Each structure stands twice: as structure tokens, then as C-alpha cells.
Amino acid sequence: MAKIGQIELGEFPLLLAPMEDVSDPPFRAVCKENGADLMYTEFISSEGLIRDAAKSRQKLDIFEYERPIGIQLFGGDIGNMVQSAEIAAAARPDLIDINYGCPVKAVACRGAGAALLQDIPKMVKMTAEIVKSTSLPVTVKTRLGWDESTKNILEVAERLQDIGIQALSIHGRTRVQMYKGEADWTLIGQVKENPRIQIPIFGNGDIDTPQKALEYKNRYGVDGVMIGRAAIGYPWIFREIKEYLRTGQVAPPPTMAERVQATKKHFEFSIRWKGDRLGVFEMRRHYTNYFKGVPDFKPFRMRLVEAPTEADVLAILDEVADTYASVGVAV
Ligand SMILES: Cc1cc2nc3c(=O)[nH]c(=O)nc-3n(C[C@H](O)[C@H](O)[C@H](O)COP(=O)(O)O)c2cc1C
Numbered sequence: 001m002a003k004i005g006q007i008e009l010g011e012f013p014l015l016l017a018p019m020e021d022v023s024d025p026p027f028r029a030v031c032k033e034n035g036a037d038l039m040y041t042e043f044i045s046s047e048g049l050i051r052d053a054a055k056s057r058q059k060l061d062i063f064e065y066e067r068p069i070g071i072q073l074f075g076g077d078i079g080n081m082v083q084s085a086e087i088a089a090a091a092r093p094d095l096i097d098i099n100y101g102c103p104v105k106a107v108a109c110r111g112a113g114a115a116l117l118q119d120i121p122k123m124v125k126m127t128a129e130i131v132k133s134t135s136l137p138v139t140v141k142t143r144l145g146w147d148e149s150t151k152n153i154l155e156v157a158e159r160l161q162d163i164g165i166q167a168l169s170i171h172g173r174t175r176v177q178m179y180k181g182e183a184d185w186t187l188i189g190q191v192k193e194n195p196r197i198q199i200p201i202f203g204n205g206d207i208d209t210p211q212k213a214l215e216y217k218n219r220y221g222v223d224g225v226m227i228g229r230a231a232i233g234y235p236w237i238f239r240e241i242k243e244y245l246r247t248g249q250v251a252p253p254p255t256m257a258e259r260v261q262a263t264k265k266h267f268e269f270s271i272r273w274k275g276d277r278l279g280v281f282e283m284r285r286h287y288t289n290y291f292k293g294v295p296d297f298k299p300f301r302m303r304l305v306e307a308p309t310e311a312d313v314l315a316i317l318d319e320v321a322d323t324y325a326s327v328g329v330a331v
Helices: 025-033 046-051 054-058 078-090 113-117 122-133 153-162 188-192 210-220 236-247 256-274 276-290 298-306 310-327
Strands: 014-017 038-045 068-075 095-100 138-145 166-176 200-204 223-227
Touching: 014 236, 025 038, 025 078, 025 200, 038 046, 038 078, 046 054, 046 068, 046 078, 068 188, 068 256, 078 095, 078 122, 078 236, 095 113, 095 122, 113 122, 113 138, 122 138, 122 153, 138 153, 166 188, 188 200, 188 210, 210 223, 210 236, 223 236, 256 276, 256 310, 276 298, 276 310
Parallel strands: 014 038, 014 223, 038 068, 068 095, 095 138, 138 166, 166 200, 200 223
Antiparallel strands: none
8 A cells, every 4th residue: 555644545545747838726626536646736836826817726726526646846056945835735635746857948947847866965955845845745857867878766765765755756867858759657666665765666767557656566566657748638548547556457448438438537627627718728629639630530639629719619510529429439
């Protein structure tokens, strides 16, 4: 049984990765419905929270049914991180997660995210201060190291555990790799094998099929896996992995009715949460994924991404459901 503090996560939890501009409440709702065991907000800038920037504030919105859920913070200044953890705690998440993995220049070049992998003493101090300042469990998400020659995750894991973090998620790439190449889980497995490590270790990077989840579970011994890109437009990945781990059977893919239902749920939540204009606009990048592989879908997709209002989008989605129901396609 994997546990973070008092939070029980089941035998082999499946985590939805924090993803900026993706893992917002509407997206999380469809992932939760399909079996995500622990979810995170998008990363939130500590400076943004302290400035009370609307964008950062809105990312604190969490809902009861989402529990357990973590708020993820990033920043390069220890005082600001501590202060922002207090602001985040007031939103009553189940845990606070610190981002030491973000590779993008705007973050890492300001001394935040993966940049802390180049300054382990500061990373340890920042984490220790946050752990001391909050009664919530603190977890960390990071990468193997900064580059090929500084893969220091084994040391990082021990030192962060020693100052009180309660779980560690490791993305099997370095900062320099960004998202290129294949994630290397070898070091993740070594962290897990270290007899000194007691906290749950979650593996992350390139899990995109039930078979791979089982293979990596067995090969690297992790306590759970975190899934990012494979869940975008395919929240069914969670239930498919669960089914496969439980029965060894590959579940049938979602039917068209399920695809339409999930798209509608995501869309209607977006409208409620972001407002009409932004809700319609931001949903446009999701249609391709929700209907990937569906034959002859292109004309519908073109219409969906051009539809100007909520009513138009819903009418097209109804037409999609009717069309494919009558031709009997269960993709
Ligand atoms: C669009 C996008 C946004 C991301 N934003 C975040 C973020 O806010 N915080 C974070 O820790 N990682 C972020 N990541 C990294 C993912 O959490 C994850 O570590 C990475 O995608 C590898 O997992 P995957 O192969 O399952 O996608 C992001 C990744 C993507 C693709």
C-alpha cells in the first residue's frame, strides 16, 4: 500500500502528472472519472501567488471530489517559496509538491524548476524550510539531474528524504534532454533499490500503454507511475492500466459514445470555469486527441475548432455521436 503521510493511495497508484495549460480542473475531472489516484495542479509560480496574480490564484481552485490532490509550486527564492506554500495551504490541498524539474528557460533560467538541480544545497534548504513551515505533506517532482555528467538523483533522493519530504516523483530525463529521446528509468530503479529510501518513489516518463506500465512496475520496482502526455485526450489510459494490472487483459478502447461524453464533460466544465470565450477557445486543442484514430473524423474536427459558441460545439458533438452510432463504429 503506497502512502503519503496519512493519504492512502492503494496498491499501485497511477498519478496524473502536473502539466501547465493542461492539468486544470476540467481536464482533471475526466482523468479522475477514469481512475487517476493522485492528481496535481499545473505548476504555480510562487512569485505570482504572492503578487496575487489572477492566473496563479485561479490555479489554486480545487474541488472535493478531486482528493487526494497536490498543489505544485515553483520558484527560485526560498522566502517566496515558503510564503507561497502558506498561501497554497489555505486552499486546502492534500499535499504541497515542489517542482525541481521544469526545464523551460523562462523557469530554469530564473533559478527555479530544474535549475535547483545545479545547486543541491539550495534545493535542500528550500525544501527543508517549506517542510518546516507547513503541516501538510510535502512531496517533490524532479529529474535525474541537470545533464549527462550530473545525474545526482541518488544523492538528491536521500537528502530530500532526510529533511522530511514524503514522496518523490522522478522523470527519467535530465534537464538538458528536455523531452527528447527515451526516458531512462535505470536510475529511478536504483533509487528505489536503495535500502535507505523509505518514502514512495513514483516513476515518470513515457508510460503510454498498460503493457509498459506493468513492465516498468516489475522491472524498476516503483511504488506507482505518473502519467502525463499519454493522458492528454486519452483519460482512459488510467482505467486501461488498472484493468491490465488486475486481470492481464487489455480493456477495449473507449466507444464513440464515451469519447463524446468525456469531451462534453471537459468542455462544459471549461465553459463554467473559464467563461464562454476562453472555454470554447482553449478546448480547441483537445479535439484531435479525444478522437484520435477515428476514421473520417477530419471534417468534424474542422467544424469543432471553428465553432464559435458553446451551443455550436455541443450540437456538433451530438452530431458526431449520432453519425458514428448509426455507422456502428466503436473505435
Ligand atoms: C504540456 C506539458 C506541461 C507540463 N507542465 C509541467 C508542470 O507544470 N509541472 C511539472 O512538474 N511538470 C510538467 N510537465 C512534465 C510532466 O509532468 C512529465 O514529467 C513529463 O511530461 C514526462 O511524463 P510523460 O512522458 O508521461 O508525459 C509538463 C509536460 C507537458 C507535456
